[in-house]
Amino acid sequence: MKKFMDDDFLLSNKTANELYNDYAKYMPIFDYHCHLDAKEIYEDKRYENITQLWLYGDHYKWRLMRNNGIDEKFITGDADDYDKYMAWVETLQYSIGNPLYHWTHLELKRYFNIDETLNVSNAKKIWDNTKSQLKNDDGYSAKDFITKSNVKAVITTNDPTDELIYHRKLKEDKSFNVKVIPAFRFDNALDINKRGFTEWVKKLENVSNTKINNYDDFLSALENRMEFFKSNGCLASDQSMRYMPYVDVTREEVEEIFNKAINGEKISTVEEDKYRTYTLNFAAQKYYELGWVMQLHIGVIRNNNTLMFEKIGPDTGFDSINDASIAYSLGQFLDLLERKGVLTKTIIYPLNPVDFYVVETMIGNFQTGGIAGKMQLGPAWWYNDCIDGIKMQLRTVANLGLLSRFIGMLTDSRSFLSYVRHDYFRRILCDMIGRWVENGEVPRDYDLLGKIVKDISFNNAKEYFNINI
Known part of the structure; x- marks a missing residue:
């Protein structure tokens, strides 16, 4: 079983891994x-905080939050940024299968070096971590x-x-x-x-x-x-x-x-x-x-x-x-x-x-x-x-x-x-x-x-x- 969103994320075979790491990455x-x-x-x-990056203007997330029954106050309303963030985290843990689940974790990993699965249990720690990093000049x-x-x-x-x-x-x-x-x-x-x-x-x-x-x-x-x-x-x-x-x-x-x-x-x-x-x-x-x-x-x-x-x-x-x-x-x-x-x-x-x-x-x-x-x-x-x-x-x-x-x-x-x-x-x-190569549908020609x-x-x-x- 693969680890969640490891270095081989979405790469199911050796050829795919080589194409990504040697040519695309x-x-x-x-x-x-x-x-x-x-x-x-x-x-x-x-x-000032991750809410401003994630939730100020992102209608992708807003739609998902409404799907989860979140009150509009915590989406486009006047709720506190931390409360909006927690409403998003609450929604996120129910969003497996949606690309936002992947994008959110890719963003945490890429820009904040956080390699954890975000959920309500560690949400406060990740909020503090990202807020601290955002203060850096x-x-x-x-x-x-x-x-x-x-x-x-x-x-x-x-x-x-x-x-x-x-x-x-x-x-x-x-x-x-x-x-x-x-x-x-x-x-x-x-x-x-x-x-x-x-x-x-x-x-x-x-x-x-x-x-x-x-x-x-x-x-x-x-x-x-x-x-x-x-x-x-x-x-x-x-x-x-x-x-x-x-x-x-x-x-x-x-x-x-x-x-x-x-x-x-x-x-x-x-x-x-x-x-x-x-x-x-x-x-x-x-x-x-x-x-x-x-x-x-x-x-x-x-x-x-x-x-x-x-x-x-x-x-x-x-x-x-x-x-x-x-x-x-x-x-x-x-x-x-x-x-x-x-x-x-x-x-x-x-x-x-x-x-x-x-x-x-x-x-x-x-x-x-x-x-x-x-x-x-x-x-x-x-x-x-x-x-x-x-x-x-x-x-x-x-x-x-x-x-x-x-x-x-x-x-x-x-x-x-x-x-x-x-x-x-x-x-x-x-x-x-990579799948085409592994299935013999295209040649393993890395130059091409x-x-x-x-x-x-x-x-x-x-x-x-x-x-x-």
């Missing part, structure tokens, strides 16, 4: 999609956690109206050698039916110095912001959608729909789809001109619990998987861009794992000579970044495409401790390839397999985003 990290705050990085944020700030994790670059998620003040300051900070790059998060421009759309348009107007009287003005303001982001090192866009919209629409129709929206009139679902189709197509063509990677996150239903949304707001753990069909509309969207010669590098992240095969077969229709792996099935993320989800995504790419060209893992996180997810992913990857592991761990993403790190 010490590769750098390029976290090309996350939700870290550039301001917190620049100011080198420090933490060296090794426990935001920048320290990033550099300690061997991170070379991160791409954050930023609204088009963001002034990117702290990205610019970080670029000038010669003492910090990690690149912090903005991504152009297009959601607010697409969400024409979302509460606050007109207020957001006004904000866009102000920040772009463009008077927005009509749809043409709106697109001009967006172009202005794209150029601004480009001048600040942006390499990628980012869109999150309930489903993939695609309907035939004219420019005149979209102009009328936009005018209705900014005048406060109700927009129908059909009108919304027309607006989103045309506006996303406009943006995608601009991404191609700028040389950006286009990232599409498809299949999320947000803010399902109206009472909790009104009480504590968005991004608090009440979003879930959508089951809308995406194949036809996604194919039409990509084909339109391809026919125009403006289909940029694209990563598609289906939230619903049922769509893994759909997306992988669809993107295979639009690969391009001269760019290996131009179209990518994004890594298993959000509800899929568990052992089963990661394996399913990797096997999908291997079965239908080229695993060796896959661009690897990301954190999709707001936490500075989440880089253990890259280690988690690499162990699962090495174990899968070691290169593939290193490429998926870091090199492929570095080359894909064409970043010098």
